[in-house]
Structure formats: C-alpha cells, structure tokens
Amino acid sequence: MPEIRLEHVSKRFDKFVAVDDLNLHINEHDFITLLGPSGCGKTTTLRMIAGLETPTEGRITIGDKVVFDAETGVNISPAKRDIGFLFQNYALWPHMTVYDNIAFGLENLKWKKDDIKARVDEMLKMLKIEEFVARYPAELSGGQQQRVAIARTLAPKPQVLFMDEPLSNLDAKLRSEMRTELKRLHSDSNSTFVYVTHDQLEAMTLATKICLMEKGVLQQYDPPLTVYAKPANLFVADFVGNPTMNFIKAKATPQNDGVMMDFLGVKALFKSKESFALEGPDVILGIRPEFFTICEDGRIHATAYSTLPAGMETTVKVHLNGELISSVVFGAIDFKVDQPIRCDIVGGEICVFDPKSTKRLAIGSLSVC
Amino acid sequence: MNEITKTAVHKRKLKYRVRDFVSKPENIILSITVVVLGFFTIYPLLLLLKDTLTVNIADLLYPELFGKKVGSLTTFHWKRMLFSNMSSTYFWNPLKNAVLMSVLASFIAILYGGVVAFLITRTDMKFKKFFSTVFIFPYIMPSWTIATFWKNFFQNPYIGSYQSGMLYWLTGICVPEKFVYGLVPCAIVLGLHYAPFAYILIGGILRNMDANLEEAATILKASRAKIIRRITLPIVMPALLSTFLLVFSSSMSAYAVPQFLGGASGFSVLTTTLKQFINSGWYGQGYIMSIFMILFGLIILGINQYVTGSRKNFTTVTGKSGQISYIKLGVWKYIAAAILVVLCVFCSFMPLVSFALESCTDIPGVYSNLTLKYWIDPGFPLNNGLHGLFYEPQVWAAFRNSLVLSISCSFIAGTMGILIGYAVSKRRGSKLAKLADNLAFLPYLMPSMALGAAFLAIGAKMGLSKTMGLLVLVGSIKYLPFASRSGINAMLQLSGEIEEAAIIVNVPWYKRMLRIIFPIQKSTFISGYLLPFTSCMRELSLFTLLSSGSIYLMTTLLEYWQVWCDQSANALNLLIVVTVLAINLLVNKLTGASIDKGVGG
Structure with a gap:
C-alpha cells in the first residue's frame, strides 16, 4: 500500500491558476480528505494524482514509481497507475447491467473469464448487491448505484482509491450510513484513500488527515482535530466547524501576566503557554461556540437574540453590544427573545489572529475580568 | 551558460507538451x-472573390470586354452589377423582391407556427396529439411541395402554363395571377413551409418554461391575458426574434419556391437570378451575387447570436415544471381544432393527393379522365x-x-x-x-x-x-x-x-x-x-x-421536368415526398430520433 508524494505541483488553465505549488506527502494506509470550497483546486489535485489531468509543473510519485514529472516528461496513463476512482455521479454505464459494469474493466485488464466471474461475485456479496446483478443502473436507487460504483472501483484491486465527492448525491440518512461503511472499507481493504469533499463534517469524521485548500493554495495539512482546535489561519478557522467560530475584533495591550483584550465592552486577560509576538494592538479573537458558554454566574451580561434548539444541543445567538455571537450549549433550552442572559468564556483553545496576515498568532485561555 | 540550459529546458518542455497534445485523440480530431x-x-x-475580378470566356461577348484576355483582371462585373443601367434588373430588384418575400414569409411562419405552438402547449384544444405529428409534415417534406401543390390547385387556363387546375376544374373560379405566381404566393408558401420550424422553436420554449413562473403570477392575481402579455411573451421573445431571423435567412436563400412560383410572372429573387447568371456562363456576376448572399447570411446570423446569446438563460429548464393548468377554451377548443384540421389537411395531405391526382390526368388539370x-x-x-x-x-x-x-x-x-x-x-x-x-x-x-x-x-x-x-x-x-x-x-x-x-x-x-x-x-x-x-x-x-x-x-430531375412534363413531374414529386416521409417515420420508429422531439401534445 504505497505512499503518494506531490512535489511542487502546479496546474494552470491559461491564466487561471487552479493549483499552486502544492507539496503533499500521503502516507500508506492514510485516509486523506482534500477539503475546501468549490473551485479551490481539490478536484483538480485529485485528478492530477489519478492521471486524468496533466499538471503544468512538478512531480508526482506513487509508491516508488514516478508517475508524472514535468522535468523528465514522464506521464504514465491512469490505467497504469494502479488506482481506483469513484466518481461524483458514479459514472455507471447506463447501457450495461450491474454485472457488466463491474466486469467490463476486468475484461480490459485482460483477466481470465473464471477470475472475472469469481471477483464480480465476491464484490457483489461484499457490497450486498447480489440481487441486482442483472439490473440496469436506471433501475437502481441512488444508494444501490453508489454500491455498484464502489464494487466496480474496487474490483481490479487498486492500491490507491480516489473518491470525488462520492456521497454528495445521496440524502442525509444514506450519506451517514455510507460514511460508516467507507470508514470500515478503508480498514478492511488496507488501501490508501484520497477523498475530495466540500463538506467539513465529512472531512472531520472520515479522515486521518485533512488537506485544506483555498484558491489552489494549501492552507493546512493536519489530523482533523488539530485542524479544528489549532487552525493555521482565519480561513481554516472559519471553514471548519459548525456553527462557525466567532471572530471578534479586539484591542490588545500586553501586560506582565498576559495580554489584556478589550472587545465589545468586555475586558479579558489572554494567557498562552507558548510565546508569541503581537504585530500591533489590533487582533481578532477566535472563539469556538462551545467555549462561549451561558451560565448563571457568567461575567458577561448579554441578551438572547434567538435560540435554535436541536434536541441534543442548542445554538444560541447572543446579542452583545451590537454584535451577534454564537454559543452552543449541551441539552435543550429555550430562551425568550431578548431575555437577559449571562455568559462566560472557557477552555484553553481560544485563538488570536493577526487581521493583516490572517495567521494565527497564539492559542490560550481567556479569562474575563 | 545559464541561458543555454534555460533554452534547453524550454525546448524539452515544449517537446513534452507536443507529445502530450498528439497523444490525445480529441486534439487530433480538432x-x-x-x-x-x-x-x-x-x-x-x-476563389469566388477572385472570379468576380477576372474575365471569363462567356464575358467576352460584352463589348466592354471585347479583346480582353480570359483570366485577366477587371472590375467590370462589379460595375455592371451595382452601378450600371442593368443593375436594377440584375441586382436591386431581385434583392428587393427577396427581402419583401422573406419578411412576409417570416411573419406568416411566426404567426401561424406560434399560435399553433401556444394552442398545443398551453390550452385544452382538442386533437393535440394529432396536430403535433401532422403539423410538422410540411417541414419534413421538400420546400417546393406546397409550391407545386399551390400551382396545381390554383392554376387556371388564363394564367401561367394555361392549363386547368384543381380549383378551376371543381368550381370554375379563376383566381388572379398575382395570387398564383409572384411575390404573394411565394411568401405564403414559404411561410407555411417554415411554420413548423417556428412551432418547434417556440413550442420547445413554451414547453420547457418553468410553469412556476406563470403560477407565481396567477397567485399574485394577474389575469390570464396579463400573464401572456407580461410573462409568457417576454420570455419567448428571444425565441420569436431568433425564429424570425432564421426563417428570414432561410427564405432569402430559398430557391425552389421562387423558381417554381416566380418564373411565369417574371418574379425574380437573388437565388433565381444567380442560377441564370451561372447557366449563362457569366460566373463573375453570379459570384458577386453569392458573395452578397453570404454576407447577408452572416449579418443575420450575427444579429441572431447577439439576440439569443445573452438571453438564452431565459429558457433554463428547472426540475419542477410539472403540471401546468391549461387555458380553458370552452367551445373554442372545437372551433380552433376544426380550423387547424382544415389548414393541416391543406398543407400536409392535400399536396400528396394533388400530386397523385395530377400524375394520373391525361391532360394536366382535367380530372375527369384519369390514367x-x-x-x-x-x-x-x-x-x-x-x-x-x-x-x-x-x-x-x-x-x-x-x-x-x-x-x-x-x-x-x-x-x-x-x-x-x-x-x-x-x-x-x-x-x-x-x-x-x-x-x-x-x-x-x-x-x-x-x-x-x-x-x-x-x-x-x-x-x-x-x-x-x-x-x-x-x-x-x-x-x-x-x-x-x-x-x-x-x-x-x-x-x-x-x-x-x-x-x-x-x-x-x-x-x-x-x-x-x-x-x-x-x-x-x-x-x-x-x-x-x-x-x-x-x-x-x-x-x-x-x-x-x-x-x-431526383430533385434536379424534378426541376427540369417541372417545365415540360407535368404528369411525370408530379409522379416524381410524389415519389420524393413519400420517400422522405417514409425514411423519417422509419428512423423515428426504429430509434426514437425525430425532428420534433420534445414538443408535442
């Protein structure tokens, strides 16, 4: 199960830069998600690794084989890269039965007839679609089509599996079912997965590492919980997490025991374990909704703007000096509109960003004075 | 040194790019x-342009070109065509005729085709299924079908070929020559021929238009008439304009209809004049005409691109345009259907009947003695x-x-x-x-x-x-x-x-x-x-x-026979029309592919 290495890979369409100098090292047996808003270059990246798109610059290695190198002109065709590709719209061939869809690829890879039959049966059983073997794709539901597509992709036993938003056409319930199965499939099949999605929840729950991109540039490449807790910049912080992180402009004044933050009429002392340098008095505080709590003895006085109970947890939009701040509390509560409430800031993962460079300067705790 | 390696790298990369380019079949095809x-x-x-500026053999008959060498350069053709005492006969009159004929034809086609499209897609008129099939016929049939039928039907002993025609034989009515040969019948016949085309374009848009757009207006209490005027028409407007331009440009280049219905009264358009020039060997002047025709075509379709280009998104099909409430026509749903039946029969079936009958007459236009x-x-x-x-x-x-x-x-x-x-x-x-x-x-x-x-x-x-x-x-x-x-x-x-x-x-x-x-x-x-x-x-x-x-x-033989051999020409005409219709139906049945796909009742 090989590792994949991208070195200085760029892709330009005329003037438009889709991917800019990307360096990425995917370890064997990783489950990587390429995450980002639409048009960020994630699908292009995936297609370049698969060989469906030719990079403008750089080098791509799968295992110990260089599959693309702009310098030496190596460009191995997708068929010879030993990969599987699961397409967003499944790309099942509508004029072939389920059996033919799975078998067609094996025929072209010059498998023996008996081997093909055995392998197709095995795949049908594994994905629980034996009963549909003679049906055409149009006669299957979305979930069943998805399974056929997975069976077709896995049948040639690819070393690496690429997936391009494979769940985006399914309804919410089916999507979460398929997520569970994909994660299971990953550990069972022992292959390397590269998965494209714009859904941060999907990326968080599935991946061993997230590669977050924006406008063709890699923003952060870390395990999901690191990306969540220690976002590298404002973009990452904003993109990951739902409801999104609260961003509050503050004035910072260094003191002996930390930095005094002044925001929305609140004064709070910021302390960090790591050393850091402020560029100026202006900073942006990043507070996850779960760290902005509502409690009886909170030291911040505010009002409830609106309350959105979801059963297990409740999102409260807190009105504080003209700004709205999201807060998530465990359990179901329902505040009246404009009801006075008291809040507090807890936890050690409060972020401080530089408004100019948008980079995260520090992470620490914030105690309201 | 550095420069040299740079160019070497550059060269190598260029080589890889060329290799990549030719390795893809789509690049080679393109x-x-x-x-x-x-x-x-x-x-x-x-070549056309060059020939308009050179002397041809037949041109040596002109005194102005006497003694010139064949193939030598001259501006004679352009002068004679545009700025001589012949230019009104050779160019401006045919041009005027062609434009008039095409404008009239476009109006007829849009009015007729558009109304039918509206009736079929938006009202509860009767027999919609039947109309949606039969109405297309004239467009599938050759463009001169209605023209020859028109001649067969309205011809009388006092005009044109001085033979009898169907209407005269049945009722003794002699219609004036202007109604059988010349501008008016050419325009009507072309209009009838292109009406299905207008119907396909406009009907397609009416059909694909999101019903919610009209329903939203209904909910806001707009009247039916107001919805048509303020919502439906503006949305189909680009299609109407585009239909107009396409029919106009097709009519401008129509040849068979003005050839069959124009000749006898001396009605000439660009195409018929062009053919005369070429037949006479006066290539230079003929080619000038075709250059103008190409220019007109380009201009019209350029306008069409401009009109439809930015507005095409009007017609976006959305998923939810399901049930549309049909306009209730009341008793008119029968009257409209009846009128349409007559028109459809006239344009779609009568030509065939007329060709069959005519081909069986002993003397053209006399239906008492069939053979x-x-x-x-x-x-x-x-x-x-x-x-x-x-x-x-x-x-x-x-x-x-x-x-x-x-x-x-x-x-x-x-x-x-x-x-x-x-x-x-x-x-x-x-x-x-x-x-x-x-x-x-x-x-x-x-x-x-x-x-x-x-x-x-x-x-x-x-x-x-x-x-x-x-x-x-x-x-x-x-x-x-x-x-x-x-x-x-x-x-x-x-x-x-x-x-x-x-x-x-x-x-x-x-x-x-x-x-x-x-x-x-x-x-x-x-x-x-x-x-x-x-x-x-x-x-x-x-x-x-x-x-x-x-x-x-088959078609050029028909053109040739048209003049001399009435019965045989009609028989041949029937053969062509039936062949075309049969192939169309056959392929339609076999594959489901058809011209009017997507419209229909």
Missing part, C-alpha cells in the same frame, strides 16, 4: 477539423417524350444517385459530427475547440446556393467538376452543422466521468467510442445521421448549380 474545414470554407470564398400511363406505361414515347415513371431510366439513375449521395453525405457528416462533438466537449473552453466548433457551424451561415457556387469554383480548380465526389463533398460540408450540433449536444449531456471510468480500467479509445459513448447516446447520434440524409434527399438549391448537365438527382 486539428484535422480545423485544417480541412478551414480549407473548404475559406478557400472557395477566396396510370405516366406511372406504369413502358411504351415510348408518351406525349411528353418520357416512359412511364417506373420504366424511365432517368428516374432510376436519379434515384440511385440521390441515394448514394444522401448515404455518403450522411455517413461523412454524421460521423464527423460525432467526432467533432466528442472532441469539442472534451476540450471545452479551449481556443482550438471554439475554432473547430465555429468552423463546423460556418456552412450553416452560407446560403445553399452560394455554397454551391463556391464549390463550382473549387470544382473547376481541382478538376472535380461534374463529379459525384464534388456533390458528396459539398453535401457533407453543408450538413455538418446539423450533425456537429447534435454530436456536441449528445456529448455535453454525457458527463466526462463516464469515459474516465473506462480510461482508468485501460479501455482503448476506439473501444470507448464504440462500446460506451455511442451506445449511450445512440438516438441523438442517429438523428445526427438522419438529418443530413433527409435534407440531402430533398435538397435542390445546393446541388442545382453543381449537377446541372451532368449527374441527375
């Missing part, structure tokens, strides 16, 4: 398309100098020629259409794809007659004059736009993933085309073959210049 089409569209135009001798009499000669149709060698030769030509053109154009569609959609957005796409569409902008003239020039230059090869070439190029449109449409509907899924498992290109892409989009691709075929079977104006005096096609 390059070949651009070169071949570029040659066959630009080169003949240049089958013009069909089955092997004897020779009948009083028109021909055998019965089935024994006439000219007919069989023409039938064979037409069939060979149509099959060749449809095979070449259809296959090229698929390949171009494939390549353009694969390289969508690239400059090369846009260029190939535009070049493949260019022949559509060229009036058939002018394209024929251009290939007359190219044929003379390349030694292909009066050969079947030249006809196949011009036919394939003229009908390529139909095929490439349907090819591109078919490929755009097909997500690229379908092919990529096969690339990953090492399916070679030819196998991807044959096993995956073609089977999936079979019906659209087949209509890409069907359209060139039927168009070719019924084409006259494209081939009339090229085949005259050499290879007879």
Whole structure:
C-alpha cells in the first residue's frame, strides 16, 4: 500500500491558476480528505494524482514509481497507475447491467473469464448487491448505484482509491450510513484513500488527515482535530466547524501576566503557554461556540437574540453590544427573545489572529475580568 | 551558460507538451477539423472573390470586354452589377423582391407556427396529439411541395402554363395571377413551409418554461391575458426574434419556391437570378451575387447570436415544471381544432393527393379522365417524350444517385459530427475547440446556393467538376452543422466521468467510442445521421448549380421536368415526398430520433 508524494505541483488553465505549488506527502494506509470550497483546486489535485489531468509543473510519485514529472516528461496513463476512482455521479454505464459494469474493466485488464466471474461475485456479496446483478443502473436507487460504483472501483484491486465527492448525491440518512461503511472499507481493504469533499463534517469524521485548500493554495495539512482546535489561519478557522467560530475584533495591550483584550465592552486577560509576538494592538479573537458558554454566574451580561434548539444541543445567538455571537450549549433550552442572559468564556483553545496576515498568532485561555 | 540550459529546458518542455497534445485523440480530431474545414470554407470564398475580378470566356461577348484576355483582371462585373443601367434588373430588384418575400414569409411562419405552438402547449384544444405529428409534415417534406401543390390547385387556363387546375376544374373560379405566381404566393408558401420550424422553436420554449413562473403570477392575481402579455411573451421573445431571423435567412436563400412560383410572372429573387447568371456562363456576376448572399447570411446570423446569446438563460429548464393548468377554451377548443384540421389537411395531405391526382390526368388539370400511363406505361414515347415513371431510366439513375449521395453525405457528416462533438466537449473552453466548433457551424451561415457556387469554383480548380465526389463533398460540408450540433449536444449531456471510468480500467479509445459513448447516446447520434440524409434527399438549391448537365438527382430531375412534363413531374414529386416521409417515420420508429422531439401534445 504505497505512499503518494506531490512535489511542487502546479496546474494552470491559461491564466487561471487552479493549483499552486502544492507539496503533499500521503502516507500508506492514510485516509486523506482534500477539503475546501468549490473551485479551490481539490478536484483538480485529485485528478492530477489519478492521471486524468496533466499538471503544468512538478512531480508526482506513487509508491516508488514516478508517475508524472514535468522535468523528465514522464506521464504514465491512469490505467497504469494502479488506482481506483469513484466518481461524483458514479459514472455507471447506463447501457450495461450491474454485472457488466463491474466486469467490463476486468475484461480490459485482460483477466481470465473464471477470475472475472469469481471477483464480480465476491464484490457483489461484499457490497450486498447480489440481487441486482442483472439490473440496469436506471433501475437502481441512488444508494444501490453508489454500491455498484464502489464494487466496480474496487474490483481490479487498486492500491490507491480516489473518491470525488462520492456521497454528495445521496440524502442525509444514506450519506451517514455510507460514511460508516467507507470508514470500515478503508480498514478492511488496507488501501490508501484520497477523498475530495466540500463538506467539513465529512472531512472531520472520515479522515486521518485533512488537506485544506483555498484558491489552489494549501492552507493546512493536519489530523482533523488539530485542524479544528489549532487552525493555521482565519480561513481554516472559519471553514471548519459548525456553527462557525466567532471572530471578534479586539484591542490588545500586553501586560506582565498576559495580554489584556478589550472587545465589545468586555475586558479579558489572554494567557498562552507558548510565546508569541503581537504585530500591533489590533487582533481578532477566535472563539469556538462551545467555549462561549451561558451560565448563571457568567461575567458577561448579554441578551438572547434567538435560540435554535436541536434536541441534543442548542445554538444560541447572543446579542452583545451590537454584535451577534454564537454559543452552543449541551441539552435543550429555550430562551425568550431578548431575555437577559449571562455568559462566560472557557477552555484553553481560544485563538488570536493577526487581521493583516490572517495567521494565527497564539492559542490560550481567556479569562474575563 | 545559464541561458543555454534555460533554452534547453524550454525546448524539452515544449517537446513534452507536443507529445502530450498528439497523444490525445480529441486534439487530433480538432486539428484535422480545423485544417480541412478551414480549407473548404475559406478557400472557395477566396476563389469566388477572385472570379468576380477576372474575365471569363462567356464575358467576352460584352463589348466592354471585347479583346480582353480570359483570366485577366477587371472590375467590370462589379460595375455592371451595382452601378450600371442593368443593375436594377440584375441586382436591386431581385434583392428587393427577396427581402419583401422573406419578411412576409417570416411573419406568416411566426404567426401561424406560434399560435399553433401556444394552442398545443398551453390550452385544452382538442386533437393535440394529432396536430403535433401532422403539423410538422410540411417541414419534413421538400420546400417546393406546397409550391407545386399551390400551382396545381390554383392554376387556371388564363394564367401561367394555361392549363386547368384543381380549383378551376371543381368550381370554375379563376383566381388572379398575382395570387398564383409572384411575390404573394411565394411568401405564403414559404411561410407555411417554415411554420413548423417556428412551432418547434417556440413550442420547445413554451414547453420547457418553468410553469412556476406563470403560477407565481396567477397567485399574485394577474389575469390570464396579463400573464401572456407580461410573462409568457417576454420570455419567448428571444425565441420569436431568433425564429424570425432564421426563417428570414432561410427564405432569402430559398430557391425552389421562387423558381417554381416566380418564373411565369417574371418574379425574380437573388437565388433565381444567380442560377441564370451561372447557366449563362457569366460566373463573375453570379459570384458577386453569392458573395452578397453570404454576407447577408452572416449579418443575420450575427444579429441572431447577439439576440439569443445573452438571453438564452431565459429558457433554463428547472426540475419542477410539472403540471401546468391549461387555458380553458370552452367551445373554442372545437372551433380552433376544426380550423387547424382544415389548414393541416391543406398543407400536409392535400399536396400528396394533388400530386397523385395530377400524375394520373391525361391532360394536366382535367380530372375527369384519369390514367396510370405516366406511372406504369413502358411504351415510348408518351406525349411528353418520357416512359412511364417506373420504366424511365432517368428516374432510376436519379434515384440511385440521390441515394448514394444522401448515404455518403450522411455517413461523412454524421460521423464527423460525432467526432467533432466528442472532441469539442472534451476540450471545452479551449481556443482550438471554439475554432473547430465555429468552423463546423460556418456552412450553416452560407446560403445553399452560394455554397454551391463556391464549390463550382473549387470544382473547376481541382478538376472535380461534374463529379459525384464534388456533390458528396459539398453535401457533407453543408450538413455538418446539423450533425456537429447534435454530436456536441449528445456529448455535453454525457458527463466526462463516464469515459474516465473506462480510461482508468485501460479501455482503448476506439473501444470507448464504440462500446460506451455511442451506445449511450445512440438516438441523438442517429438523428445526427438522419438529418443530413433527409435534407440531402430533398435538397435542390445546393446541388442545382453543381449537377446541372451532368449527374441527375431526383430533385434536379424534378426541376427540369417541372417545365415540360407535368404528369411525370408530379409522379416524381410524389415519389420524393413519400420517400422522405417514409425514411423519417422509419428512423423515428426504429430509434426514437425525430425532428420534433420534445414538443408535442
């Protein structure tokens, strides 16, 4: 199960830069998600690794084989890269039965007839679609089509599996079912997965590492919980997490025991374990909704703007000096509109960003004075 | 040193890029398309232009050119055409006639076709299913069908060919000559012929228009009339304009109708005058005319692009346009249906009846004494100098020629259409794809007659004059736009993933085309073959210049017979119309591909 290495890979369409100098090292047996808003270059990246798109610059290695190198002109065709590709719209061939869809690829890879039959049966059983073997794709539901597509992709036993938003056409319930199965499939099949999605929840729950991109540039490449807790910049912080992180402009004044933050009429002392340098008095505080709590003895006085109970947890939009701040509390509560409430800031993962460079300067705790 | 390595790297990269480029079939297809089409569209135009400036053999009869060398340069043709005492007869009058005829025809087509489209898609009129099939007939049939029928029907002993006609024989009514020959009948007949085209365009939009748009207005308490005026009409407006322009440009280049219905009264348009010039060997002046026709075509379609380009998104189809509430016509649903039945019968069935009857008369226009001798009499000669149709060698030769030509053109154009569609959609957005796409569409902008003239020039230059090869070439190029449109449409509907899924498992290109892409989009691709075929079977104006005096096609034979051999011409006419209709129905039944796909009751 090989590792994949991208070195200085760029892709330009005329003037438009889709991917800019990307360096990425995917370890064997990783489950990587390429995450980002639409048009960020994630699908292009995936297609370049698969060989469906030719990079403008750089080098791509799968295992110990260089599959693309702009310098030496190596460009191995997708068929010879030993990969599987699961397409967003499944790309099942509508004029072939389920059996033919799975078998067609094996025929072209010059498998023996008996081997093909055995392998197709095995795949049908594994994905629980034996009963549909003679049906055409149009006669299957979305979930069943998805399974056929997975069976077709896995049948040639690819070393690496690429997936391009494979769940985006399914309804919410089916999507979460398929997520569970994909994660299971990953550990069972022992292959390397590269998965494209714009859904941060999907990326968080599935991946061993997230590669977050924006406008063709890699923003952060870390395990999901690191990306969540220690976002590298404002973009990452904003993109990951739902409801999104609260961003509050503050004035910072260094003191002996930390930095005094002044925001929305609140004064709070910021302390960090790591050393850091402020560029100026202006900073942006990043507070996850779960760290902005509502409690009886909170030291911040505010009002409830609106309350959105979801059963297990409740999102409260807190009105504080003209700004709205999201807060998530465990359990179901329902505040009246404009009801006075008291809040507090807890936890050690409060972020401080530089408004100019948008980079995260520090992470620490914030105690309201 | 550094500079040298830089250029070396640069060179090497260029080599890799070239290698990448030629390794993809779509690039090769596009390059070949651009070169071949570029040659066959630009080169003949240049030849035309050159010939308008040189002296031809027949031109030596002009005193002004007496003693000049053949092939020497002269501006005589342009002067004579545009600025001499002959220019009003040769150019301005035909131009004026053509424009008048085309404007009238466009109005008739839009009014008639648009009303029918509205009735069928938006009201509860009776027999909609029947109309949606029969109404299309005149558009499938050759363009002169209604024209010859018109002549058969309204002809009387005091005008035109001084024979009797159906109406005169039945009722003794003599309609004035102006109503049978000349501007008015040409415009009406063209309007009736293109009405189905307007119906297909407008009906398609009415049908695909999101019903919610109108429902939203209903909920806001707008009246039915107001909804039509403020919502429906503005939305179909671009389609109306576009229909107008397309019918206008088609009518401008129509040849058969003004040829059949104009001649007797001296009514001439650009195309008929062009044909006369070429027949007389006055190529220079004829080619000037075709250059103007091409210019008009380009201008009109340029306007059309401008009109539809930015507004096309009006017609976006959304998922939810389900049930639409039909306008209740009350008792009018029967009256409207009755009127339409009469019109449909007149335009779609009566021509066939009339051709059949006429071909069986002993004396044209006298229906009391019927005979089958013009069909089955092997004897020779009948009083028109021909055998019965089935024994006439000219007919069989023409039938064979037409069939060979149509099959060749449809095979070449259809296959090229698929390949171009494939390549353009694969390289969508690239400059090369846009260029190939535009070049493949260019022949559509060229009036058939002018394209024929251009290939007359190219044929003379390349030694292909009066050969079947030249006809196949011009036919394939003229009908390529139909095929490439349907090819591109078919490929755009097909997500690229379908092919990529096969690339990953090492399916070679030819196998991807044959096993995956073609089977999936079979019906659209087949209509890409069907359209060139039927168009070719019924084409006259494209081939009339090229085949005259050499290879007879069914249509050119008809044109020739039209003048002298009334019964045989009608029999031949019936044969052509029935062949075209039959092939259309057959392919429709076999593959589901049809011209009026997507409209209907």
